[in-house]
Amino acid sequence: MRSVAADAEDKIKELIVEQALGPGDALPTETELMQRFGISRNSLREALKSLQAMHIVEIRRGFGTYVGTLSLEPMTEAIAFRTVVGHRRGQGSLLELLQLREALEAGLMHQLAGRLPDEDLRELDALVARMHKEVREDGEIAARTDRAFHRTLHRSLDNELLSELLDAFWNAFHRVRSEGLGKAADGEELADMHARIVDAVRDGAAEAAEAAVHRHFDDIRRRLSNP
Template identity: 45%
Template sequence: MSEEPKNSRVPSARERRVGTQIRRDVMQLILDRRLPPGAPLPTEAELMESLGVSRNSVREALKALQALDIVEIRHGYGTYVGQASLTPLIDGLTFRTLAQVSDDHAALGEILQVREVLEEGLIRRVAGGLADAELAQLESIVGRMEEAARSGESFPDLDREFHETLYETLGNALVPQLLAAFWSVFHRVAGVRGWDRDPAPKVTAQRHRDILTALRARDVAGAQAAMTDHFRGIEARAGQATLGVK
């Protein structure tokens, strides 16, 4: 009978609580000192002394924080404040969706529903106040969508550009990050499942044209309704892809 690997021991409840507290202490240190992304953290020895814990406990806590992109461990150089990006969220949501092997379409629909609710609220904030220059940018993107659609080509990059451009005027740095997160999850899952080609590019282009038409008319309710129709279309086409319908 083979021996268990030395590192296979499951941490006790007390060890998990201690680890959680150390992670919180390190995060609080970053906040208290107002350390920006890229700033160096105290050394392991300094953290051991200030937190009153072992070197191994510090290392385990830093590894866990690195997985969350809160710290960055540069071997041979030290530990630095991370970017606190949404990458861990993207990875977690992608895994969660792919793990729903019994119903791919329903799992992907949950991601789309969250993004739909987010964008229906966001478009109400921008629909009445886009400047001519911003509308011209959106017109250019939709025009390129329509050109691609006439050739039967999908245009995921243009689709993403349209939505990012639409909300730039909000000046909210979190909005594009959240949209990009849900976008990345959707397309990662679609790529893995082989649904990465839009079966109806002309319909997708028309949905964006409808949104833009409402925006030009300063029609807030119409823009929101057009956005809802757009997401209903995505859900329908995702369902077609799941069933193998072309």
């Protein structure tokens, strides 16, 4: 049987949708919500705290309650934790996460090939050059550079949800990788793989771009399978 607080969560979410509220918009006061839903203050606050953990609402002490950022960060945290736990138990959770990323990124190549703005292509070229520089000077590609590459590659799609979802997968995967799971990459080869993706996209060669993405993920799979 569902609790009063759980029902209140659903009603608050329905209220946000019905009133077309967005991040930062104010919600009714606690007293108004209690009267609207016919629940106690304790049940309401339990519901609000749960929604705050999911970034659906934001509680500002002394100011009120507002619609939260609605970000995917809670999902990222859950994915990363589930993946680490599964990997430590000998399950293939890290490879499963990798498969999700690969399916998304490879599937997007047909939308990107031959369609990236010159500005984005120049930025991708600069990021690949930075990768090579980081390998020469530091021995590896910085996580922030890799992240910037993938963000720039998909930026022209102008799909906020897609960008956030890809970013969530990237973030979760690299948090797990920071645990030292898997063999380190050959930095120069990894930079070259990114360059091949850019070249194929620039040439409008969708199938070659997709194949380059798959080769990149095949390399990651091999390293994860040989810690």
